[in-house]
Amino acid sequence: xxxxxxxxxxxxxxxxxxxxxxxxxxxxxxxxxxxxxxxxxxxxxxxxxxxxxxxxxxxxxxxxxxxxxxxxxxxxxxxxxxxxxxxxxxxxxxxxxxxxxxxxxxxxxxxxxxxxxxxxxxxxxxxxxxxxxxxxxxxxxxxxxxxxxxxxxxxxxxxxxxxxxxxxxxxxxxxxxxxxxxxxxxxxxxxxxxxxxxxxxxxxxxxxxxxxxxxxxxxxxxxxxxxxxxxxxxxxxxxxxxxxxxxxxxxxxxxxxxxxxxxxxxxxxxxxxxxxxxxxxxxxxxxxxxxxxxxxxxxxxxxxxxxxxxxxxxxxxxxxxxxxxxxxxxxxxxxxxxxxxxxxxxxxxxxxxxxxxxxxxxxxxxxxxxxxxxxxxxxxxxxxxxxxxxxxxxxxxxxxxxxxxxxxxxxxxxxxxxxxxxxxxxxxxxxxxxxxxxxxxxxxxxxxxxxxxxxxxxxxxxxxxxxxxxxxxxxxxxxxxxxxxxxxxxxxxxxxxxxxxxxxxxxxxxxxxxxxxxxxxxxxxxxxxxxxxxxxxxxxxxxxxxxxxxxxxxxxxxxxxxxxxxxxxxxxxxxxxxxxxxxxxxxxxxxxxxxxxxxxxxxxxxxxxxxxxxxxxxxxxxxxxxxxxxxxxxxxxxxxxxxxxxxxxxxxxxxxxxxxxxxxxxxxxxxxxxxxxxxxxxxxxxxxxxxxxxxxxxxxxxx
Amino acid sequence: xxxxxxxxxxxxxxxxxxxxxxxxxxxxxxxxxxxxxxxxxxxxxxxxxxxxxxxxxxxxxxxxxxxxxxxxxxxxxxxxxxxxxxxxxxxxxxxxxxxxxxxxxxxxxxxxxxxxxxxxxxxxxxxxxxxxxxxxxxxxxxxxxxxxxxxx
Numbered sequence: 090x091x092x093x094x095x096x097x098x099x100x101x102x103x104x105x106x107x108x109x110x111x112x113x114x115x116x117x118x119x120x121x122x123x124x125x126x127x128x129x130x131x132x133x134x135x136x137x138x139x140x141x142x143x144x145x146x147x148x149x150x151x152x153x154x155x156x157x158x159x160x161x162x163x164x165x166x167x168x169x170x171x172x173x174x175x176x177x178x179x180x181x182x183x184x185x186x187x188x189x190x191x192x193x194x195x196x197x198x199x200x201x202x203x204x205x206x207x208x209x210x211x212x213x214x215x216x217x218x219x220x221x222x223x224x225x226x227x228x229x230x231x232x233x234x235x236x237x238x239x240x241x242x243x244x245x246x247x248x249x250x251x252x253x254x255x256x257x258x259x260x261x262x263x264x265x266x267x268x269x270x271x272x273x274x275x276x277x278x279x280x281x282x283x284x285x286x287x288x289x290x291x292x293x294x295x296x297x298x299x300x301x302x303x304x305x306x307x308x309x310x311x312x313x314x315x316x317x318x319x320x321x322x323x324x325x326x327x328x329x330x331x332x333x334x335x336x337x338x339x340x341x342x343x344x345x346x347x348x349x350x351x352x353x354x355x356x357x358x359x360x361x362x363x364x365x366x367x368x369x370x371x372x373x374x375x376x377x378x379x380x381x382x383x384x385x386x387x388x389x390x391x392x393x394x395x396x397x398x399x400x401x402x403x404x405x406x407x408x409x410x411x412x413x414x415x416x417x418x419x420x421x422x423x424x425x426x427x428x429x430x431x432x433x434x435x436x437x438x439x440x441x442x443x444x445x446x447x448x449x450x451x452x453x454x455x456x457x458x459x460x461x462x463x464x465x466x467x468x469x470x471x472x473x474x475x476x477x478x479x480x481x482x483x484x485x486x487x488x489x490x491x492x493x494x495x496x497x498x499x500x501x502x503x504x505x506x507x508x509x510x511x512x513x514x515x516x517x518x519x520x521x522x523x524x525x526x527x528x529x530x531x532x533x534x535x536x537x538x539x540x541x542x543x544x545x546x547x548x549x550x551x552x553x554x555x556x557x558x559x560x561x562x563x564x565x566x567x568x569x570x571x572x573x574x575x576x577x578x579x580x581x582x583x584x585x586x587x588x589x590x591x592x593x594x595x596x597x598x599x600x601x602x603x604x605x606x607x608x609x610x611x612x613x614x615x616x617x618x619x620x621x622x623x624x625x626x627x628x629x630x631x632x633x634x635x636x637x638x639x640x641x642x643x644x645x646x647x648x649x650x651x652x653x654x655x656x657x658x659x660x661x662x663x664x665x666x667x668x669x670x671x672x673x674x675x676x677x678x679x680x681x682x683x684x685x686x687x688x689x690x691x692x693x694x695x696x697x698x699x700x701x702x703x704x705x706x707x708x709x710x711x712x713x714x715x716x717x718x719x720x721x722x723x724x725x726x727x728x729x730x731x732x733x734x735x736x737x738x739x740x741x742x743x744x745x746x747x748x749x750x751x752x753x754x755x756x757x758x759x760x761x762x763x764x765x766x767x768x769x770x771x772x773x774x775x776x777x778x779x780x781x782x783x784x785x786x787x788x789x790x791x792x
Numbered sequence: 793x794x795x796x797x798x799x800x801x802x803x804x805x806x807x808x809x810x811x812x813x814x815x816x817x818x819x820x821x822x823x824x825x826x827x828x829x830x831x832x833x834x835x836x837x838x839x840x841x842x843x844x845x846x847x848x849x850x851x852x853x854x855x856x857x858x859x860x861x862x863x864x865x866x867x868x869x870x871x872x873x874x875x876x877x878x879x880x881x882x883x884x885x886x887x888x889x890x891x892x893x894x895x896x897x898x899x900x901x902x903x904x905x906x907x908x909x910x911x912x913x914x915x916x917x918x919x920x921x922x923x924x925x926x927x928x929x930x931x932x933x934x935x936x937x938x939x940x941x942x943x944x
Contacts, residue, residue, distance in 0.1 A: 119890030253826020
């Protein structure tokens with residue numbers, strides 16, 4: 090999409106302030122994409138990092154590359170930038186040949202300098218660039234530089250981070266700026282009846298601004314802590330109509346085909362109006378795997394800064410998708426989209442659709458109420474935990490028929506769950522505004538709306554529902570449960586986390602039952618040579634690493650979206666007498682195609698593995714009729730340093746293949762490898778996340 | 793009413809309400825934005841500072857309780873050899889992803905190394921356990937501890 094929509098070199102590269110400026114629509118959300126993009130341009134043009142800069146990503150000036158999500162940035166922005174830079178290199182050489190003689194290929198480019206026939210001393214690339222009009226088409230067949238290590242590719246921003254001088258959105262401090270907080274209802278069904286007494290007017294007399302629009306209530310003032318105190322006082326003075334409260338039945342018993350919109354999935358893609366295939370006859374194995382509502386749990390509560398000057402609304406946001414957010418904010422406020430300008434500034438890592446978009450719209454509402462004043466609105470921890478759009482609770486049901494030869498003859502998988510599609514994408518029936526939280530509570534309320542199925546290949550619930558294995562007869566069904574008790578949206582990996590967990594646990598269960606070697610059983614159903622290479626390497630590495638006494642070992646394999654990075658994972662762990670899992674070691678072997686930023690790639694795979702470990706051992710949103718009960722890091726525990734295992738990442742470079750994104754490739758295999766290792770250690774088969782000591786204890790009691 | 797604080801080796805007078813948590817005074821009044829608010833509940837470590845050489849969370853305790861004590865924020869760490877060594881080790885180990893937890897971790901590792909010159913893996917994990925990292929940069933942070941303590 091990136092290059093099709095932005096086909097010119099000048100769409101991607103510009104010369105300004107004596108540096109080559111990288112223009113991208115992809116944003117840094119903790120995954121170090123800008124470092125990798127700079128590395129690509131650096132490699133093609135042999136420049137040094139200090140000679141390249143990345144322009145701020147803004148709806149005013151940047152290419153609209155849609156979302157920064159789905160591990161797509163290297164393939165989209167990275168591919169476009171590589172070709173744009175390669176086109177530019179060819180153009181520079183041709184330009185010098187025209188101007189100074191010789192053939193284009195008599196000129197060489199090295200370390201940012203050009204030498205050719207008759208040059209006394211090298212020409213500086215950045216100087217020559219000033220003579221070239223970058224407004225030319227990107228040549229899709231431009232010859233790209235040979236693969237190789239990129240010189241001096243250090244993580245952008247790290248020297249500033251360790252000194253405390255790096256600036257996050259949360260650190261903005263503009264002249265005349267007000268801090269703002271929202272006062273939230275006890276739960277999503279509650280509505281504001283009244284604010285007791287005259288607190289609101291007293292606060293206004295003290296210089297606070299209070300915005301009430303229906304049940305949306307917010308306060309702003311010049312200093313942050315007094316605003317926090319004012320918000321607490323307002324919260325205490327609010328009377329809420331609680332309605333029926335939240336639906337609090339067992340969520341897993343509600344995840345059924347009867348409650349769902351059902352769609353046949355063919356080749357990874359849901360097919361509209363196609364009949365649901367019959368159940369497989371004569372299945373020999375059957376299992377259901379489950380995952381609860383899961384938080385993104387960003388370390389920084391969401392924030393945004395907005396200013397309205399009576400004509401234009403400027404918003405600084407850490408959103409993953411500034412263009413769709415702009416359109417939905419514009420629609421919500423009745424403004425033309427070009428009067429709303431969104432510019433990205435980093436927040437903390439988000440791991441999917443966090444509350445960033447909600448915060449941006451809320452800041453905008455306050456900015457419209459207090460014109461010509463920058464409003465820095467921040468969520469608080471308890472609200473981030475209670476109100477962010479969660480990853481949906483879901484279940485994956487698998488069944489198989491195993492022949493007497495030990496091969497899978499038939500396989501069925503059904504994904505059942507709430508929607509991952511909570512991003513504010515505009516559409517009929519105010520679909521975009523309906524996904525901005527504040528719109529649920531304003532007097533002219535919009536949304537929430539029932540979930541609608543994502544029909545894309547490997548979108549939503551169906552991501553990695555189709556196993557990578559070669560099986561003669563298959564059936565796949567997506568079951569979207571449109572009405573869920575809690576708001577949900579995209580969480581890292583979407584359906585791939587649970588689906589890979591399900592498939593790779595199921596493979597392990599069948600292999601174990603048949604006494605088959607887990608590597609051999611997988612290999613018997615694989616044709617892809619690169620998958621084999623990953624498994625071979627994982628197995629030979631494990632042969633050299635004996636398992637500690639009393640420990641269990643599990644493995645798993647998957648290729649993200651069956652088309653992107655391949656990951657083989659192994660986990661060594663013990664289960665204590667208190668039924669607690671202690672992770673010892675995670676080993677990942679990955680093939681992400683041609684490597685751009687070796688360390689950044691390893692970091693993404695490690696980070697995914699550890700997030701999966703946190704999901705596997707700890708994470709589950711809890712609630713009752715009165716609201717969300719997991720409102721802090723005690724009631725929603727996550728992986729801490731004490732639980733972190735040793736982790737090794739082995740990268741299989743494929744210099745002749747395209748570069749693939751890897752941020753979501755490792756979690757699925759690691760989830761399954763943990764459960765498979767638990768089974769290896771204890772004989773217990775955990776099919777629901779998280780595998781807490783309570784969960785393992787009840788499994789043991791059922792045995 | 794004003795309070796006197798010693799921050800990063802300098803005496804500072806602040807006018808914030810004495811009940812204000814230290815973090816808000818650092819960030820809002822003194823414009824030291826390196827320390828971060830992650831939870832406001834002393835559960836995540838993003839706001840960690842050194843108080844008389846020990847790691848303390850700054851997001852809950854009122855500023856008045858810090859009067860007469862020696863406060864060092866991430867901005868002041870480079871004044872010590874240990875602080876510089878830890879900062880360099882974090883850079884060498886690429887010990888961050890989004891970096892929101894980094895300031896608190898650099899503070900905590902500096903404190904750890906001033907008390908224990910060569911902490912083993914278990915000691916490092918124990919010292920860093922109050923600090924959350926959601927990106928999964930933990931292995932690199934532990935590597936930074938090894939580099940900074942000459943054990944790499």
